[in-house]
Amino acid sequence: MKRLHKPLALSIALVNSGFAYAQQEATEETQSDYQGTYATNALEEVTVTATKRETNLMETPISITAFSQEKLDREGLTNIKDMAQMVPNMEISMDSSQTAPVVAMRGVRSTNITELGDPSVGLHLDGIYSPRPQGAMALMFDVERVEAMRGPQGTLFGRNSTVGNVNIISKRPEFNEFDASIGIEAGRWNHQQTRGVLNIPVSETFALRASFMQETRDSYLDGYYDPNQWDVRYLPEEIQNAPVYTGADEDRSLRQRERWGSGEVQELVKADPSDFYNNSDQYAFRVSALWEPSESLSWMLAYEQFQDNSAGGADTLNCDMADKRIKKDWDGNYVDADGNISATPVTGLLGCESVYGPGADDYTVNVSVPGFLDLSIDSVRSNLSWDLSDEIALVYNAGWAEQVRSQHSDQDRGITGWDMSIFFRDATFTSQSHEVQLQSTGSGPLQWIAGAFYFEEDNNMQGGWINSGPNADFWNQPNRTLKSQAIFTQGTYAVTDKLNLTLGLRHTEDTKQDVGGHNMTCNGDTINPQTGERCFPAWDRDAFNQLPTDYFDDPAIYTEISDNQIKGSWDFTNYRVGLDYIVNDDLMAFGYVANGFKSGGIGDVFVQFEQDPSTAEYLLDANGDRIIKERHRNTYDPEVVTTYELGTKGTYLDGSLNVMATLFYSDYEDMQAASAKGIFPYYVEERADETGELTGEITTETQTVFQTDNIGTAVIKGLEVEFDWAPIENGRFDGYVTWLDTEITSDFIYHWDFAATDLFEVDHGAATNPDNDAMKVNLKGNELAASPKLSAKLNYTHTFRFNNGFALVPHLSYFWRDKSYHSFQNVDKHYDAFVTETPDAFSDVRPAFHSVNSTLKLEAPDNQWNIEAFVYNLTDQKETYWAGGGDHVIKGPISMPRFYGIRGNYNF
Structure with a gap:
């Protein structure tokens, strides 16, 4: 039986890395042998495990892209969120x-x-x-x-693989020899990395095998701390007491010009980029042991x-879009400069220079809440x-992981008159996974796998949203659980020497439950049970900033507004029917029909x-x-x-060109989409103006939830075409072209x-009222988000080999993506x-985008070292990865500007 731990040919790990040839010993004495070894431009075989057994990439009837650590390093990829340009029809925002990537495949x-959602x-x-x-x-x-x-x-692969799956396979310990390496990297914004x-x-x-990676980098944002904003509790005293602004009035930021209440405005304070949003401060290590008795x-x-331990990420203002927006007063009237x-x-x-001051651009951010992130993930x-016989093997894969996240981040970034922040307090997500497989290992016409899967996740999440003028909300979810169990089987039968039939089946049962969960609020009407006074000093900036920084972390000050105890169960049967045909030694054709299932959910x-x-x-x-009128429960279907x-x-x-082409058609039923939604109206006392004075008039607002x-x-x-071509001995092209x-x-x-009050020119209550039919639009015919019609990736790598054994390897990469939409x-x-x-x-609309990457690598003989x-x-x-928000908020994480540096590696 072939197992994943068995040594593979070195060329397997390098085929998709873009290197023309594997690293081999080359000295002047053996140069003629070296030239004989590499006097070919045939491509190497790539082994993958997409069918949970080792198969040749070019003989695996699945659309799959595989690449090695070499390619990750060359492209500067350190986590999945950077992979988007590497895989056809893959998008990541x-x-x-919540410091979370949103991964899309095929739209x-x-x-x-x-903690309630599932990835696609x-x-x-x-x-x-x-x-x-x-x-x-x-x-x-x-x-x-x-x-x-x-x-x-x-x-x-089971859960939430409806549109695709990513499997990261770490290197296993090796028995044959001692091995060690060290690498360092330095670059722009004081970037430092060691591994x-x-x-x-x-x-x-x-x-035994041990490995580690550590990275720090300053922020690439132009960050400022603003003592004029409402919530300044987290700012150091020297920033809170910044000097009075003395510059020209037209050079003030919007926040300085519209400071809450009267009084002198203060200078903005330039942030230290080493601990500002979008910096990097992270490390990881792995220790593994392999035993083969x-x-x-x-x-x-x-x-x-x-x-x-970074500051987390921050959304920025899209300057081009913001400049088109119209400014209005509280009554909805147009206003001039x-x-x-x-x-x-x-x-x-409402453009960037109007909001932040002259010279501001998409990378400018003003905040009053410094970013804080403490995210840890421990896993076993x-x-x-175990080969039970010559015909059957037993495989048991088990895993345990615990993620703990504490976070505090500014959400308005000085763009609006509302000073908002979000926080999480030791949100803990613990999971365990078990899968038992029986696999055929013989050489007969039927190759099969059968197994059972069990997964459990227990979540304990506390966090909240602070809307600094009127209220704060708290999410107290101490026991949200997910259990999933499945049985599955899949087999491939050789109908003839050239034709194979694949049949697969999986039955899954999922259960999601909330026990004791509550949404809670603290505002001018709710009482702090510890003091007997109102828990929130509504519209009182001085009183608000006398509160301790951890005041809103305490669930005891809040009043419950929801009882989230709810349970949902779903079951589903997946199938796969496929045929693959070996046309000749160099060509395979395949086709299949398969269904996918993403579990329903609770809210x-x-x-x-x-x-x-x-x-x-x-x-x-x-x-x-309080007398309950109605409970609004939210569940959704698979x-x-x-x-x-x-x-x-x-x-x-002659073996120099590999081409993989796939044409697909997918029909979705009950497609899931998340967005803000008004669920019921409620009465509030109308606020007269931005000073916060109440008029005594009663108006209607709407409870809105995500x-x-x-x-x-x-x-x-869609259509996906991938290629890998070595037209000359030391040159290699690879890439893809897609249509979607x-x-x-x-x-x-x-x-x-989305921006309902502006687009429909109504007040917030009317805009969010779920019974307001004038606000309803039929989205039939719309495109899905992150679905560019066309995209393309082209890489070229050339290896210059010298008689002394050294090699020079330049690499150039170009990516282009058509325009699409940020949302549905x-x-x-x-x-x-x-x-x-x-x-x-x-x-x-998300504009078309392109990028160019380039590297130049020098390798010593035997690859003893490289730089x-x-x-x-x-x-x-x-590139703005996501755009959204209402009123004049246009927000989204922004791509990193030009980034450059140098890295080196030494192999002992």
Whole structure:
């Protein structure tokens, strides 16, 4: 039986790295032998494990991209969020508020990255499922290879692999020799990185391997701390007491010009980039042991720890879009640059220079809450393989992981008059995974695998949102659990010497439950039970800033507004039917039909209380408790996809060209999408102006929640062509070209929540009222988010070998992606529904984008050492990964500007 731990040919690890040839000993004395060895431009064989057994990449009937640690290093990739340009039809954006990547494949993604959500692309580490999206932020180091599979992979990989799966396979300890290496890297923004590997063959049957990676980097944002904002509790005294601003009035930031209340404004204070948002301060290490007491038994056990102590990420203002927005006063009137009411819309008043001051751009950020992140991930992974006989092997993969996250981040970034922040306090996510497999190992016509899977996740999450003027909210979810169990089987039968039939089946049962969870609030109407006074000093800035920085971390000050105890269960059967045909020794054709399943889910249970409409006061029962009018429960159905795929994998031009082409069609039912949604109206006392004075008039607001819904059906069509070509002895091209077409095909009546008050020119209460039919739009015909029609990637690497054994390896990479949309709203397709005179100011179109990367590497003989210079984003292109928000907030993480540096590695 072939096992993953068996040594592979060195060329396997290098085929997709773009290097023309494997590293081999080359000296002047053996130069003629060396030239004879490498006097070929045939491509090497690549081994993958996409079918949970070793197969040749070009003979595996799955759309799969595989690459090694060499390629990760060359492209500067340290975690999954950087992989987007490497894989056809793969897109990755970031949610800064929760330090989570949003991974999309073939136009499908999940933006619910809370503890209630499930990803659309499964992540596996050494074949073991990783549930939280933050796990994709962990550093990738000492990797054997990364395999990115596209299309439903549910029969073998199970949970949330509806559109694809990523499996990161770490290097295993080796028995044959002692090995060690150390690498260092330095670059722009004081970037420093070190990594190392130590392999110790303790005996012929036992080996140890240890590896680590550490990275620090200053922020690439132009950051400032603003003592004029509402919440300055987290700022050091020297910043809180910054000198009074004495510059020209027109050079003030928007926040300085519109400071809450009257009084002198203060200078902004330049932030230290070493601990400001979008910096890097992280490390990881792994210790693994491999024991093979006999040819039939192998067991690897690994412990890994990842720690992120950075400031977290920050969204920035999209300057081009913000400059198109219109500024209004609290009553909805247009205003001019002097703050006077204008009869016509005035643009340009909400652009970056107007908000932040002269010279500001997309990288400028003003905050009053310094970023704080403490994210740790500890994991244990076990891989056991035992040949029970010559025909059958037992495989048992088990894993345990615990993620703990504390975070505090500024959410408004000085853009609006609302000073908002989000925090998490020791949010803990603990999971365990077990999978037992029986595999055939003989040489008969039937090769099969059967197994059972069990997964459990226990979450304890506390966190909150501080809206510094009027209120704070707290999420207290001490016991949210997920259990998933499945049985599966898949087999491939050789109908003839050339034709193979594959059949797969998997039955899954999922259960999600919340026990004792509550959403809570603290505002001017709620009482702090510890003091007997109002828990929130509403609209009192001085009193607010007298509160301790950990005041809102205490759930005891809040009043419960929801009882989230809820449970949901779902079951589903996945199938896969496929045929592959060996046309000749150099060409294979395959086709399959398979379905995918993403579990249904639960949401918060919100409570609507009875109110007096004339006073907005809550009605109480005989015990003094609020009277409940209705409970609003949120559950949603599973997402189901059926995919049809045809593909070919061929080797041409005397073995110098590999081409993999796939044509696919996917039909989605009950597709899941997450967005803000109004669920019920409530009465509030109207606020007169931005000073916070109340008029006594009663108006209606709407309780709005972020939740997942089923949006109906969608169709996705596409073509992916990957190639790897060595046209000359020392030159190598590789890359891909893709075409993608997505469409929502059913009626999807959507209550508009993106910039609704501006687009429809109504107040917040009317905009969020779920019964307001004027705010509803049918999104049938819209494209899915992050679905560019065309994209392309082209790499070229050339290896110059010298008689003394040295080699010089230049590499150039170009990526281009067509325009698409940031969201499924497709704003420009619905201009007729809006009232505003400038609907294009709210477009969610994501412009076309391109980037160029380049490296130059010098290798010593035997690759004893190497040194490499690199430049990423050579042409300094700018990309906003996500755009959203209402009113004049246009936010999104922004790509890193041109980044350059040098790295070196020494092999002992």
